[in-house]
Amino acid sequence: MLAAEGVRKHFGGLAALDGVSLEIREGEIVALVGPNGSGKSTLLNVLSGFLEPDGGSVTYEGRPIHRLEPWDVSQLGLRRTFQLAAQPTRMSLLEVMLAGARLPEGSSAWRSVFRARRVRAEQRAAVERARGLLEELSLLPLEHHAAGMLSGGQQKLLSLGAALMGDPRMLLLDEPTAGVNPTLRRTLAERLRTIRARGTTLLIVEHDMNFVAELCDRVYVLDKGRVIAECAPSELAEDERVVEAYLGSVRPTAARRAPGATAPPPEVRT
């Protein structure tokens, strides 16, 4: 569904992405992991059109998208969230959710002025849907609050909600669990599974290996701008290259604990 082929991106002398190729098939939940500076966010930006690659290509459902504007990519059904999910301070949650919806009548300035009735009708349906989604995300009581005043975790949930309002066929999530408390993380994994069940393919950039293991079908490992491994989450701990990349950092617990270990290994952190 989404394929990157030999993507290269330089910033000055630094090669942030040095020939990255990957493929995500419809219906999958794929993770993208790697140490800091490996190029995960850069890759996400290239995939979603926020950065243009210096070399290589990105195709989505067969068509090349690497030269498109980010909003055009979004319109094609490929949406993304941000690592720092900063929300506007002078818009309410409900407004942000509506902004995520596809409202062709309301998006036109002309029709906003001259076809107000049609615009209002279109909006009513969207409001219903938005409130439903907010409820699922446990944010409905805050629907009229300023979006920027939410806690970090709540802002992330709101981003997810707004992205979903557009019925994306594919979602790129940038560290959805960072800053989210552990209990919420479990529910988040549930939600993402439901989202996949409803027909949205997911690519998730993550540091939380437990989360990855719980949720994802496959994992790509990135290091210094290159894909160094592609495997199932359970195989991550065994892969020497991966361990080396993380400089001997911790293994995921979902696999198996080393015999004799008493405390669960801490999670990999940024």
Add this chain to the structure above:
Amino acid sequence: MPFRHAARRAVATAAVAALTVGLAACGSGDDSKSSAAQATPKVNPELKGQVTIGAVLPLTGASATIGKDQQRGIELAVDKINSGGGVLGKKLVVKVEDSEGQAASAVNAARKLVSVDKTPVVIGEYSSGNTIPIGQYLQQRKVVHINAGSSSPDIAKIGDFSFSVIGLDNIAGKFTAEKLVQAGYHKVAFLAPNNAYGTGLLKATRAALQQSGGQIVQSLLYTEGQSDYRQELQRLKSANADIVIYSAYGKEAATINKEAYQLGMDPRKFFGIYLTMCTTDSDPRAVDGQQGMDVNYIGPNGSAYKSAYEAKYGEGFRTSFSGYTYDAVTMAAKAINQAGSVDPAKIRDALATVGKRYEGVTGAISFDAHNQRSEQPYLIATMKDGKVSEEGEVRGPEA
């Protein structure tokens, strides 16, 4: 909230700039030496009550130097009139409003004078861009308008309530051109500010020169308010003209003269239009030998005016424009007395008659069919030891 910060910072900077301008404008009101040397005017104790007329002047803004000098002319006229018979046996009061050098404020000022102070006559402004809208408004309201500072030919079209005591069409330029060609100068350079005054002057000078057989080899309209004019002066220097005609006022006049001198340009090869105004703040060495023309303050009324100005303000003329507002006020007073009323229509009729032949401090005034001044006597002068001294004729190039 990046937007908020960017917006606040940007607008706050702009606000500080505006405040600084405001403070500067406030402060510059004190650089006139009027408070120091002012003699207390003697008001005729017999005068009972008052008659108010109005004036809109650029007391702040780019033309503040001129506006404040115009105000001096008004003050002197009021002193003269109130020490005598007043107007209709009453004290004359001239309510001066600041136009700030902007058309919108000027019109607003005129409105206030007409609808609040109920003045039957309004004098103003200096810049044609402000005089015309005021004049049009006053014409609409059938209030007498007297232009004492602008020279755009469009002023003649305002209407029957609008008068000019200053010659339109930049007669100063025509006069200068003819005198210079007569004296033997044919290749002329030209320097003036890039505003209505300067461009009008250039047009008139150029046309008159071409008619008389001379030509402008280099003309420069400088942007006002700069701190350095060397670039413009260099270009004039390399044009190799027989003489440089220039006109400037305020701080730039002093800067221009100083920098021209520093660049090695001979002051004797400069001709200032309204010489007094051009040299009033300049270093005497930088302008020694400069020639020029000026408003004719000689004659029965003129020299008395000059002395009165110097006595009251403790210095010579700051600009050449104070005499015009003086004449405007005295003519208006005479017209009101002649009309025997403060009805604007009657004043208009009386003023048209008064202006047929009037001896002003700026020379003899006579109105043409459009109530605009037709004659404008000027004199030729030279700078000697920092003083403007009258000459009979222009000194030729060989001298």
Add this chain to the structure above:
Amino acid sequence: MLDFLLGVAVVAAIYGILAISLNLQAGATGLLNFGLVGFFGIGAYATGISTMHGAPWPLGMAIGLVLAAAAGAAVGRLGRTLAAEYWAIATLALAELLRLVALNTDSLTRGPQGISAVPGFFSGLGPQSRDLAWLGLAALVLALCWWVSQRVTGAQFGRVLRLVREQPDLAASLGHDVVGAKVRVMAISAPMAALAGSLYTHYISFIGPGQLEPFATFLVWTMVVVGGLGNAFGVIAGAAIVQLLFDVTRFIDDVFDIPSENAGGLRILVVGAALLGFLYFRSGGLVPERLRRIDARS
């Protein structure tokens, strides 16, 4: 006095139109336009130049609107490459450029002396009635612009603008053409400023380059900040209050016996102090922008 106040009211209403225009740009979309007076000038000179050549006034006004829309769109497109503060400086420079063109192109604009005797409206009426008619006209145009502004900012397009204002990346990720939104809001708001220019030119029957100086832009900014950036009703209130402040302080020297030349500087000081005061103590303005509440009906 009534005559004077009517005059203040007409000018305040025309400034109100400028405030609505700036509010759409800076308030709704975060576009820091420091060259608003340029669009005013396009409308004013389109009217002045056309009537000078004998064209009927609707044609002059229409030309001004079209040129302003095109210029606005072009300037909005610049927002693609320029970050906020740089765009602000660019708009300031472009407005100055327009002023210099007006100042120096004698053949087209009559240079520094400006274009006079522009036909006014309602010339058949007596002075008092004419002022009232003008007030009615200005208020009507102001109401129209306000209505358009409310509609434009009320629905999804308005949300896109507000998102572009604070989080343009979020807007892009949700499928909204950020540059296109800027272009469109400029193309809608610039003609409003041009309309204000045309109206003002007909009102005082004159236009000159002296009216295109940056001070006018900053006066409108003061109105918008004092009134409430982001709130259409607020900025109109701001226009009325600042205009009143500015014009009524003309009476300072009558009441307090200050020499007139100092009074002029004092008035600018008052406006500047009001602007700074609000920026520091009440940056939301008198009528701050409120969070829009979307209920089931809307």
